[in-house]
Amino acid sequence: MSKQTMLVVDLQAVACCPPLAVRPLEAEQAAVVAPMFKALGDPVRLRLMSMIASVPEMCVCDLTPAFDLSGPTISHHLKVLREAGLVDSERRGTWVWYRVRPEAFRQLGALLDLPVTTAAVDG
Amino acid sequence: MSKQTMLVVDLQAVACCPPLAVRPLEAEQAAVVAPMFKALGDPVRLRLMSMIASVPEMCVCDLTPAFDLSGPTISHHLKVLREAGLVDSERRGTWVWYRVRPEAFRQLGALLDLPVTTAAVDG
DNA sequence: ACCCTGTTTTGACGTCTGTCAAGGTAGAGA
DNA sequence: TCTCTACCTTGACAGACGTCAAAACAGGGT
Numbered sequence A, B: 001m002s003k004q005t006m007l008v009v010d011l012q013a014v015a016c017c018p019p020l021a022v023r024p025l026e027a028e029q030a031a032v033v034a035p036m037f038k039a040l041g042d043p044v045r046l047r048l049m050s051m052i053a054s055v056p057e058m059c060v061c062d063l064t065p066a067f068d069l070s071g072p073t074i075s076h077h078l079k080v081l082r083e084a085g086l087v088d089s090e091r092r093g094t095w096v097w098y099r100v101r102p103e104a105f106r107q108l109g110a111l112l113d114l115p116v117t118t119a120a121v122d123g
Numbered sequence C: 001a002c003c004c005t006g007t008t009t010t011g012a013c014g015t016c017t018g019t020c021a022a023g024g025t026a027g028a029g030a
Numbered sequence D: 001t002c003t004c005t006a007c008c009t010t011g012a013c014a015g016a017c018g019t020c021a022a023a024a025c026a027g028g029g030t
Helices: A002-013 A027-040 A043-053 A060-066 A071-083 A102-111 B002-013 B027-039 B043-053 B060-066 B071-083 B102-111
Strands: A087-092 A095-100 B087-092 B095-100
Touching: A027 A043, A027 A071, A027 A102, A027 B027, A027 B043, A043 A060, A043 A071, A043 A095, A043 B027, A060 A071, A060 A095, A071 A087, A095 A102, B027 B071, B027 B102, B043 B060, B043 B071, B043 B095, B060 B071, B060 B095, B071 B087, B095 B102
Parallel strands: none
Antiparallel strands: A087 A095, B087 B095
């Protein structure tokens, strides 16, 4: 019963496919989703993503100084995250602001759901 | 209230860190986690992972023919997944069997949780 | 119009990655 | 022991990636 409830909740959030652990991904679906994981597969981009995700929005001017990397390099990584569909950017005056795209974020999370494990609940 | 409950459930599953959307990842944590996302960032590996995750265990002999790729190439991708800690392998007689490591899987999923979105619930 | 600051693009560089062919290892069976 | 099959490792190669310096672009202020 709680099993069914969990699946309903998961599928609500999924625009693409059921969790990896439920049914194998078709080749075309994998081709769409893999670039998102790939974008998170670099330590710098993962930190950028977490910095952006932990607040409503974040200025590049606050992102760049958090790394020992040149401005262009940070800009490149942000572009990768943008092209993967994970974040959106908007210029407001002098500065550019980034924010996460919750749909994409949710989709990735839903893919990694483990439906029910036999040992998960000890009660 | 349901907010708190969700967080408790999430944190139970996390061996490493709170969700990306809760607190920025430290550099060291990012260096540990990024290789897992990177491993899923290739379409072939993502499909391999989903094929393995959707059953208790899977023989390489059933994995390889699902792709238009050479045996060594599949073997290489499986090695990447293994070294990322996402799967385990075991030789039993002639064949080698792969199964997912649920802890790693759960950890990644927990990182991608969105704690609560303002527009998620319509009731 | 000009400059100053913040951000992105371009070009170049060395390194890493995905792929295959060829060769190596492990176990089963005759 | 020999051979056959299943799987992995090695070596090689084209293409992709992360990085920076230099140049270009965008706005704000003078």
